[in-house]
Amino acid sequence: MTNRYDRQLKIKQIGTSGQKKFEGSHVLVIGVGGLGSFVSSELVKAGIGEITLLDFDDVELTNLHRQNLYVESDVGTDKLEAIKNHLQQANSNVKINTINKKYSADILSTKYDLVIDCTDNFPVKYQINEDCQKAGIKHIFGTCAANQGQVMFIDQDSACLECLYPKENIAELGLSKNIGTNPMIVAITGSLQASMAFKYLIDPQKISAGTLIVVDNWNFDFRKIHIKKRQNCLGGN
Ligand SMILES: [Zn+2]
Incomplete structure (x- = not known):
């Protein structure tokens, strides 16, 4: 019988054992806008075992150019x-749960192997960062605006969002709503978050936490920056 995952099983870093681990994993995706559309569709198509999606919005016409799963x-x-x-039409094997509410810390649970921050709101991002660090949960930060995307895997030993951008500088961070979003940077950024999740769930020892990836899809720059953990930052270590 044809295995739907045949092509990814042939990747030597994945194989049958990696796929099995991935199929035994459960992630929480916070926000199913642009980033969340790409993250969830890629993880679901690749056969993640269970995914929980959190959001509270309706689909708007201005979402369609960059939030790839939604149609008119x-x-x-x-x-x-x-x-x-x-998502369920794309892969009926995956268990998909939904939580229709705004983010709050009580959503978090260690039953999730990983949390993926796909929100477009910095105050919420800082809250997710703080709550995950305190709860000992690993998460993937991601943001994009204009032509730039940024992604970082965060654990309790690595730099976190506070180490990367101290909260007092929050006003300097661009918001999609104000400065616009190149639709293709959303695909790249979301795909990088999904790629990190895929790798972490298959081979957690090999993930490089605290390394910020910055992509620009107008100048075509791709940078990796090691971010230093600040002393006495969240997470305690
Ligand atoms: Zn920190």
Whole structure:
């Protein structure tokens, strides 16, 4: 019988044992806008075991250019319902749960192997960062605006969002709503978050936490920057 994952099973770093680990994994994706669309569709198509999606928005017409899973007939409907429907059609093997509410710390649980921050709101990002660090949960930060995307895997021993951008500098960080978003940078950034999740769930020892990846899809720059953990920052170590 044809295995739907045949092509990824042939990757030597994945193979049958890696795929099995991936199929035994459960991730929480916070926000199913642009980044969340790419992250969830890639993880679901690759056969993650279980995925929980959190959001509270409806689909808007201005979402469609960059939030790849939504189609015109979804506009005005509940995002979670729409995305669950699209994802389940893509892969019926995956268990998909939805939580229709704004982010709060009580959502977090160690039943998740990993949390992926796909929100577009910096105050919420700092909250997710702080809560994950305190709860001992690993998470993947991601953001994009204009032509630039940034992604970093964060654990309790690595630099976190506070180490990267101290909260007092928050005003300097661009927001998609104000400065616009190149639709293709969303694909690249989301795909990098999904790639990190895929690698971590298959081979956790090899993930490089605290390394910021910065991509620009207008000048075509791709940089990796090691971020130093600040003394006495969140997480305690
Ligand atoms: Zn920190």
